[in-house]
Amino acid sequence: MKNLKLIRLSVFLMFCTFLSCDLIEKADDVTFSATAPISFVVSETATSSGGQFYSDTKLLNLVSDPEVAKYSSKIKEFKVNKITYTISGATPTSVTFSNGIIKIASNGTTIATTGTVSLLNTSETELSTDANGMKELADLLLDNKQEQIQLQGTLSQTPVYFTVNFKFYLTITANAL
Numbered sequence: 001m002k003n004l005k006l007i008r009l010s011v012f013l014m015f016c017t018f019l020s021c022d023l024i025e026k027a028d029d030v031t032f033s034a035t036a037p038i039s040f041v042v043s044e045t046a047t048s049s050g051g052q053f054y055s056d057t058k059l060l061n062l063v064s065d066p067e068v069a070k071y072s073s074k075i076k077e078f079k080v081n082k083i084t085y086t087i088s089g090a091t092p093t094s095v096t097f098s099n100g101i102i103k104i105a106s107n108g109t110t111i112a113t114t115g116t117v118s119l120l121n122t123s124e125t126e127l128s129t130d131a132n133g134m135k136e137l138a139d140l141l142l143d144n145k146q147e148q149i150q151l152q153g154t155l156s157q158t159p160v161y162f163t164v165n166f167k168f169y170l171t172i173t174a175n176a177l
Contacts, residue, residue, distance in 0.1 A: 078138040082127075088163050151166075
């Protein structure tokens with residue numbers, strides 16, 4: 001009977017030890033938000049009234065964010081919450097951008113999509129995101145804190161000039177110690 005109580009007490013103490021280690025590990029975590037921008041300058045000079053495919057790649061670089069740089073080697077998790085875009089400087093504004101896709105350039109994984117976008121729309125607009133693509137991007141950002149992002153879609157006519165600014169809204173968890 002005495003041995004049974006001793007075994008129970010030992011198991012209880014071991015459980016508390018493992019639980020407290022996990023709590024201590026999580027207690028020193030810091031979680032913060034960051035917004036990472038990418039800008040694509042679309043400048044198609046060829047004349048086409050029937051539409052033209054557009055594709056370009058830019059670097060999503062989180063190292064330039066001071067908080068990310070501060071915890072760079074201690075980051076445990078990235079979570080991409082949403083992606084928005086704004087359009088500015090469109091000439092002419094009668095052009096539309098359709099079947100827009102944002103991909104991870106290295107592996108072609110779709111992160112977000114959009115239907116037909118009028119270049120008159122200058123307000124910040126949230127994209128439809130793909131959960132698997134967002135997870136894949138978060139995992140890749142954990143490795144390098146940067147990733148090549150590809151934008152592609154179809155312009156209804158050219159010539160056209162505009163800038164599309166994307167914002168990636170992130171939650172980042174890092175070990176503070």
